[in-house]
Amino acid sequence: xxxxxxxxxxxxxxxxDSLRVLVSSHLDKDTREMLGYGDDAIAIEIGDGKILVAHTxxxxxxxxxxxxxxxxxxxxxxxxxxxxxxxAKGAKPLTLLFSxxxxxxYLISHLEEIASGMNAAARENGTYITGGDIGESNNLILAGTxxxxxxxxxxxxxxxxxxxxxxxxxxxxGLTSLGFKILLENLEAPSDxxxxxxxxxxxxxxxxxxxxxLAEIKAVTASIDSxxxxxxxxxxxxxxxxxxxELTNILLSPEVTRFAQLHKLDPNRxxxxxxxxxxxxxxxxxxxxxxxxxxxxKRVGGVLYEIxxxxxxxxxxxxxxxxxxEEIEDLGWEHFxxxxxx
Amino acid sequence: xxxxxxxxxxxxxxxxDSLRVLVSSHLDKDTREMLGYGDDAIAIEIGDGKILVAHTxxxxxxxxxxxxxxxxxxxxxxxxxxxxxxxAKGAKPLTLLFSxxxxxxYLISHLEEIASGMNAAARENGTYITGGDIGESNNLILAGTxxxxxxxxxxxxxxxxxxxxxxxxxxxxGLTSLGFKILLENLEAPSDxxxxxxxxxxxxxxxxxxxxxLAEIKAVTASIDSxxxxxxxxxxxxxxxxxxxELTNILLSPEVTRFAQLHKLDPNRxxxxxxxxxxxxxxxxxxxxxxxxxxxxKRVGGVLYEIxxxxxxxxxxxxxxxxxxEEIEDLGWEHFxxxxxx
Numbered sequence: 001x002x003x004x005x006x007x008x009x010x011x012x013x014x015x016x017d018s019l020r021v022l023v024s025s026h027l028d029k030d031t032r033e034m035l036g037y038g039d040d041a042i043a044i045e046i047g048d049g050k051i052l053v054a055h056t057x058x059x060x061x062x063x064x065x066x067x068x069x070x071x072x073x074x075x076x077x078x079x080x081x082x083x084x085x086x087x088a089k090g091a092k093p094l095t096l097l098f099s100x101x102x103x104x105x106y107l108i109s110h111l112e113e114i115a116s117g118m119n120a121a122a123r124e125n126g127t128y129i130t131g132g133d134i135g136e137s138n139n140l141i142l143a144g145t146x147x148x149x150x151x152x153x154x155x156x157x158x159x160x161x162x163x164x165x166x167x168x169x170x171x172x173x174g175l176t177s178l179g180f181k182i183l184l185e186n187l188e189a190p191s192d193x194x195x196x197x198x199x200x201x202x203x204x205x206x207x208x209x210x211x212x213x214l215a216e217i218k219a220v221t222a223s224i225d226s227x228x229x230x231x232x233x234x235x236x237x238x239x240x241x242x243x244x245x246e247l248t249n250i251l252l253s254p255e256v257t258r259f260a261q262l263h264k265l266d267p268n269r270x271x272x273x274x275x276x277x278x279x280x281x282x283x284x285x286x287x288x289x290x291x292x293x294x295x296x297x298k299r300v301g302g303v304l305y306e307i308x309x310x311x312x313x314x315x316x317x318x319x320x321x322x323x324x325x326e327e328i329e330d331l332g333w334e335h336f337x338x339x340x341x342x
Numbered sequence: 343x344x345x346x347x348x349x350x351x352x353x354x355x356x357x358x359d360s361l362r363v364l365v366s367s368h369l370d371k372d373t374r375e376m377l378g379y380g381d382d383a384i385a386i387e388i389g390d391g392k393i394l395v396a397h398t399x400x401x402x403x404x405x406x407x408x409x410x411x412x413x414x415x416x417x418x419x420x421x422x423x424x425x426x427x428x429x430a431k432g433a434k435p436l437t438l439l440f441s442x443x444x445x446x447x448y449l450i451s452h453l454e455e456i457a458s459g460m461n462a463a464a465r466e467n468g469t470y471i472t473g474g475d476i477g478e479s480n481n482l483i484l485a486g487t488x489x490x491x492x493x494x495x496x497x498x499x500x501x502x503x504x505x506x507x508x509x510x511x512x513x514x515x516g517l518t519s520l521g522f523k524i525l526l527e528n529l530e531a532p533s534d535x536x537x538x539x540x541x542x543x544x545x546x547x548x549x550x551x552x553x554x555x556l557a558e559i560k561a562v563t564a565s566i567d568s569x570x571x572x573x574x575x576x577x578x579x580x581x582x583x584x585x586x587x588e589l590t591n592i593l594l595s596p597e598v599t600r601f602a603q604l605h606k607l608d609p610n611r612x613x614x615x616x617x618x619x620x621x622x623x624x625x626x627x628x629x630x631x632x633x634x635x636x637x638x639x640k641r642v643g644g645v646l647y648e649i650x651x652x653x654x655x656x657x658x659x660x661x662x663x664x665x666x667x668e669e670i671e672d673l674g675w676e677h678f679x680x681x682x683x684x
Contacts, residue, residue: 011453012446012478019476022450023442026457030437030470042473044437046491048390056487058441060479095372095386099400099485100365104354108364111353115368128372131384134361136354137402143441143485145398149388 038240039158041089043150051150053091057082061103061140066201067183071110073202074142075117077277081227082146083125084206084279088225090156090215091148093127093208098144101137114142125208154215156223161241161284165221167308170207170281170297173230174256174267175200177275187263193255200278207281209300214281217296219289229276229332234316237282247308247318247328268318273331284310380582381500383431385492393492395433399424403445403482408543409525413452415544416484417459423569424488425467426548426621430567432498432557433490435469435550440486443479456484467550496557503564503583503626509650512549512623512639515572516598516609517542519617529605535597542620549623551642556623559638561631571618571674576658579624589650589660589670610660615673626652 011019024037034043034051041055059065059078069077083093098118102111122129150156179201181187182194189197207225214220222241226233230250238244250268260267285293285304297304311317316328353361366379376385376393383397401407401420411419425435440460444453464471492498521543523529524536531539549567556562564583568575572592580586592610602609625646627635632648639646653659658670 009450010447011444011450014450016476016478019444019453022454023457023474023476026454027461027471028465030472033437033470033472040473040475042437042439044472046388046392046394046436048392050388050390052388052394052436052489054437054439054473054487054489056439056441056473056485057475058443058477058479058483058485060443060477060483062480063478094388094394095375095384095396097384097396097398097487099398101400101402101483102353102361105352107351108353108356109351111361112364112368115365119369123370128375129369130372130375130386131382131396131398132365133382133399134358134365135400135402136358136405137400137483138404138481139479141400141402141443141479141483141485143398143400143483145396145439145487147394147396147489 035157049152051155053086053089053148055085056145059142071113072117075114076121078142078144079118079121080204080206082144084225086146086148087206087208087211088223090154091150094147094149096129098132100134101141156220158224158240161222161243161310163312165284165310168304168306170210172251172253174271175253176278177270178259196255204279206279210297210302213296213300217292219285219293220283222284224282226278226280231272231328232332233282235330244311244313245308245316246311251305251307377499391494393497395428395431395490397427398487401484413455414459417456418463420484420486421460421463422546422548424486426567428488428490429548429550429553430565432496433492436489436491438471440474442476443483498562498565500566500582503585503652505654507563507626507652510625510646510648512552514593514595516613517595518620519612520601538597546621548621552639552644555638555642559634561627561635562625564626566624568620568622573614573670574674575624577672586653586655587650587658588653593647593649
């Protein structure tokens with residue numbers, strides 16, 4: 001391994017997306033894989049009408065952990081971020097694997113709390129952590145893999161949206177953005193807002209029931225979770241489906257509006273660009289299936305909110321109340337990594 | 343995350359095996375999982391006579407990389423260690439996923455070489471790297487997951503060996519041990535020995551063809567790869583199967599014998615306790631299938647060596663030439679980690 005610090009040639013000069021392109025360019029393609037490059041999970045038909053879906057994601061201590069996160073919530077988050085991803089593909093979790101890298105001076109009791117947090121989140125999502133590996137590393141590493149099963153015809157990809165489809169989400173946006181402002185920039189918030197914002201950050205939930213309900217009725221043409229932030233997630237759907245969106249509104253948590261007023265911030269910007277690590281589903285729904293979709297999500301205890309529609313132009317625009325159109329850019333946090341830039 | 347350095351309560355005081363037990367004690371068990379606790383892969387029946395096998399393993403820069411390893415051989419090793427494990431279960435690789443954590447100052451060209459090395463190793467084993475993730479971390483992290491398919495009745499576990507079975511391996515032991523002595527303790531070796539030893543370390547190969555050939559004829563009652571070292575691997579089989587072994591000989595690479603003479607070392611100790619990170623299969627074979635097993639491995643270009651037999655006593659003993667019995671202890675390197683203890 002080179003220890004030369006030639007930054008002009010180092011990976012630090014590339015964003016995560018460019019790094020993905022770079023690595024992929026050296027990998028031969030498996031033509032059986034159904035989701036394609038640019039999706040963040042893989043899907044392979046395994047016969048008997050079944051599709052195996054897999055997603056892997058690493059939570060790294062130095063870059064992915066927010067101040068005040070307990071070991072238990074770290075464990076939870078590592079599970080939720082993996083489950084959410086296969087849920088967004090319409091896959092029911094089959095099992096989870098975790099490789100853990102633990103620093104030598106990490107407290108035994110904290111490792112136990114991580115394991116308990118992981119287990120609780122797995123059980124909440126109807127699955128188990130069945131295997132993995134553990135070893136020493138300088139940094140806390142929770143490398144998770146979620147395996148899931150989708151039925152043929154029910155796989156939901158980032159691609160597939162059609163002009164005229166409705167754009168919907170399973171919840172409002174922006175609470176994690178508030179959490180980040182409070183935790184990382186020390187912005188103050190009334191205690192009820194702070195409580196909600198920190199819960200969004202410390203206790204994320206995957207929209208598994210909603211995803212499976214939508215998959216079952218084959219209502220979805222394209223799907224993603226909002227873990228990259230609202231703007232980036234919409235751009236992924238746009239790019240992969242070759243379409244655009246007109247948003248009729250940015251669905252904001254009420255706390256986001258209040259917090260924005262308090263600090264003279266733009267609430268839409270908070271939800272679009274400064275959040276992420278939240279796990280709402282963003283889905284494109286066939287218009288003829290809209291009522292069924294709303295019903296299906298309601299039956300499992302969720303809500304499906306209409307937030308816009310699919311357009312032919314590849315732009316993503318927000319129609320403001322005064323009738324203007326604002327273009328939504330492909331910007332957002334790449335997870336937590338920018339905050340920690342040295 | 344606690345930054346307290348209370349070593350009396352830190353994970354550094356526990357070995358990897360104890361850490362695994364600790365973590366597992368906090369995880370609910372999935373009764374569908376077929377390999378059981380103590381195996382290092384998981385297997386779940388998915389219908390249609392198929393069993394999904396999965397294994398995950400992290401290669402960490404600070405602990406798993408040997409001096410002189412090129413980025414390409416790091417990539418290769420990360421793939422081989424994952425493929426070897428599911429091969430040892432009798433599973434054909436379905437696909438590979440990798441989450442990469444890359445330090446900011448890592449050279450772009452080296453990342454490209456890692457990707458190429460990973461791809462080459464995947465293709466050698468008839469599979470592809472179809473997905474994954476990439477992000478920044480202080481340490482190089484290659485978190486791999488291998489997914490494979492076994493047919494019902496052909497799954498090979500660590501448990502299942504029966505008294506009277508023959509113990510066999512797909513190759514001799516000890517070359518990586520020489521590699522470690524040369525690279526980490528600066529022991530000298532004639533150039534032909536050095537070349538072989540370093541090749542074993544830098545260019546490991548998984549015994550996939552051999553494993554699948556043995557699985558197909560249902561000759562194997564218990565199986566493991568020798569990645570934990572010969573002694574520890576035998577103890578895993580013994581513990582999980584509730585049996586012991588009598589070894590008729592320690593199958594040594596000729597280079598190991600010569601190197602041991604040169605440095606006045608015990609060649610058996612080198613092979614048993616000081617190696618590891620080599621990927622031979624160690625299998626228990628039904629006596630009535632022995633000839634078929636030898637033939638099947640031969641047909642795919644390999645060799646199956648008889649090295650002992652399964653006994654009722656749970657001890658693992660080596661019968662020396664002068665008729666004495668030496669007990670083989672449950673010792674070995676836990677990967678590379680001990681060398682790097684600060």
